[in-house]
Amino acid sequence: MPAFTFNYITPPPNDELVDEQSQINANLDQIENRLNFLQGIGTWANVDRPKGLEALINDGNQRTAVWNGTAWRTPTGIAGGWTAWQNITLIAPYVASAAGFTPMWRSNSVIRRVQLKGRIANGATGVSMAKNNWTNFSSGASGIPLTFTPANTVALWTTSCSPITASSPAGSEINGARLRVNADATSVRLDFNWMGQDSGTTGNYISLDGMDWWY
């Protein structure tokens, strides 16, 4: 399908009722209407493009770009910004709750975000989680570097914790944990605060999944 439906002036015999001027103007209108979104692409020299100009460019895909004065800027992707998952250095007696749930962290330099995953348990099963105060489970020289301290200094979430076996803890108590991240002397400090009854005789874990902050 052609981009335009131009009127073409044809050789004689001409019809005196054909108004070439209107036809040409109609052509110009078409050009004006349809090239609006392409302005700046065609033959404009770089120097002629105003900063902030937006246009569709074709860099393999059609994408919206903005002219930043020297180049077309396309939307930034975040996929390449993530580091590999790295183990969180746990303070004894806290350990991974089970194989496959090692507490880990990663960061993204594009969006300046840190994510956690994994589960922590209080050493060997059968030991209750500390309940009555903030408990530090990761900090120190081998912890997450201070560079990744939350931008607003502290972040706090409430997360899920579950009995490792379905029967613990028994009863109607609801358990949960708060997680806190802030800065320590040498690294990011991670604390938890167990809420609810003691975690029971067969052990409970605290999930770090979905915990994140911006540094």
Place this chain on the structure above:
Amino acid sequence: MVYIQTPNYKFNEPIPPDTMADPVNQINNTWQKIDAAANPTIITAVAGVFALPTTGYKVGDRVYVEDPGINSVNSTFVCLTDDPIWGNWWLPVQDQSTPWRDIPAAAFPAGYGHMAGDPWQMMINNRGQLYCRGSFRINSGSLPNDTNVSLFGLPRGLDCPTSGSWIGSIDPTNFNASGGTYDQFRAARIYVNTLQNVGSFLSFRVHGATASPATVRVWVNQLRWPIGTGDFTTG
């Protein structure tokens, strides 16, 4: 039979007082129309800090922001709201996210506000996701237990597309000092009620033990939603 051949038409510049047309003006008008197209609005960092405009724009307006500083910002931003209380909030196009910005203090209901040092802030990324961080507080006394408290309605454009709820962490004032007793789970439910074609309204409710230490603030780190107007029609 003799045919009379007509000549090709050609354009002749009209000569005054021919009022048929004035091609010179017509052509110049065309050029002037093209010239009159406005250049983009450019927002430049001041003293190394850039801030998106908070007022003066309408929904759908676009500005170009550049900041050669630490953030290396250069991106188009599209205006999402022009709410009288919230002002202008923006969607980034090329950059990954907006700067964090405090929600307006005037949005809080009487008796509530930002926690100093950790204000409730929002950020919007270029995938249309809105994130929260920080906390809000009751200005005096302790947060009411098991009571629903209306916070505010979101400005249109930042709406949460469906109703839902999150857990907000609560923060007793003297927990660290006293050790407190936290024999029961305690947290705040933060609820968003989205009404079709009306808007989204946030409220919270503290759940858990009533004998816990005095609780002043609720953290909102876990709040995030895909923004949308919530306007839709069936059929």
